[in-house]
Amino acid sequence: MIDFHSHLDLYSDPHAVAEECNARGIYVLSVTTTPSAWIQTSALAPQGSRVRTALGLHPQLAHQRKSELNLFDSHLPGAMYVGEIGLDGAPDFKPYWNDQMMVFDHVLRACSQAGGRIMTIHSRRASSAVLDRLEAFPNAGTPILHWFSGSKRDLDKAIALGCWFSVGPAMLAAEKSRTLVRHMPRDRILTETDGPFAQIEGRSAMPWDAQKATIELATLWEMSEFDIEQLLNNNLRRLVGNIYSGGRLGDADYRQLSEVIGKRTESR
Numbered sequence: 001m002i003d004f005h006s007h008l009d010l011y012s013d014p015h016a017v018a019e020e021c022n023a024r025g026i027y028v029l030s031v032t033t034t035p036s037a038w039i040q041t042s043a044l045a046p047q048g049s050r051v052r053t054a055l056g057l058h059p060q061l062a063h064q065r066k067s068e069l070n071l072f073d074s075h076l077p078g079a080m081y082v083g084e085i086g087l088d089g090a091p092d093f094k095p096y097w098n099d100q101m102m103v104f105d106h107v108l109r110a111c112s113q114a115g116g117r118i119m120t121i122h123s124r125r126a127s128s129a130v131l132d133r134l135e136a137f138p139n140a141g142t143p144i145l146h147w148f149s150g151s152k153r154d155l156d157k158a159i160a161l162g163c164w165f166s167v168g169p170a171m172l173a174a175e176k177s178r179t180l181v182r183h184m185p186r187d188r189i190l191t192e193t194d195g196p197f198a199q200i201e202g203r204s205a206m207p208w209d210a211q212k213a214t215i216e217l218a219t220l221w222e223m224s225e226f227d228i229e230q231l232l233n234n235n236l237r238r239l240v241g242n243i244y245s246g247g248r249l250g251d252a253d254y255r256q257l258s259e260v261i262g263k264r265t266e267s268r
């Protein structure tokens with residue numbers, strides 16, 4: 001099971017959630033909203049687990065935390081994953097648009113200079129602008145648009161730009177999103193939850209609720225749950241493999257991941 005966008009550090013008992021993810025063998029991308037949260041959030045990942053941590057600066061916090069960009073730069077060499085980053089065009093955050101743009105551009109430029117990163121990206125009411133910035137920084141790495149809710153036209157552009165997508169149970173509950181997911185390339189999709197922010201049945205989503213997204217995808221694409229899981233595991237392996245293909249980072253992480261996924265697939 002894969003939850004490629006989870007805010008582990010924001011649950012009321014983050015250690016318990018991280019341990020449960022480890023016990024269930026879930027591959028989790030634990031995203032941060034500020035560079036100052038990076039060290040503590042990284043420490044949540046139990047030894048030998050499949051929990052990985054992303055270095056981020058959330059667009060909704062850009063105006064308050066732009067002073068942490070230096071800290072972002074200093075942590076970047078040790079971060080293979082970057083997020084949550086992006087832009088938010090909702091009325092509450094539009095007043096800080098210039099700060100958001102400055103922060104997002106800074107992060108994309110830094111990722112380009114560092115040789116590229118796997119990036120999980122927020123684009124609420126801002127998908128066109130996000131895609132414009134990604135187009136301006138083609139070497140920033142592999143963008144994964146989390147909970148994409150743009151137009152069909154933006155989706156086509158995102159696909160052309162090489163974007164990936166992570167989809168969760170809350171997103172898949174809406175018919176408009178389901179229509180978009182039908183058009184997403186199956187070899188560039190991962191599951192996520194966006195917990196604890198995202199709600200399922202009136203409660204915060206937990207990383208293991210990613211299974212609900214797997215089930216929804218099976219229905220949507222008329223495939224078995226087993227085949228969807230294989231597809232998602234293969235996608236993840238390819239995604240993580242891509243970033244290493246240029247020999248830009250050490251390959252221990254990828255080797256471990258391949259072994260984990262390989263074993264799991266063989267044992268089915």
Ligand SMILES: [Zn+2]
Nearest residue numbers: 005007084194
């Ligand atoms: Zn999020």
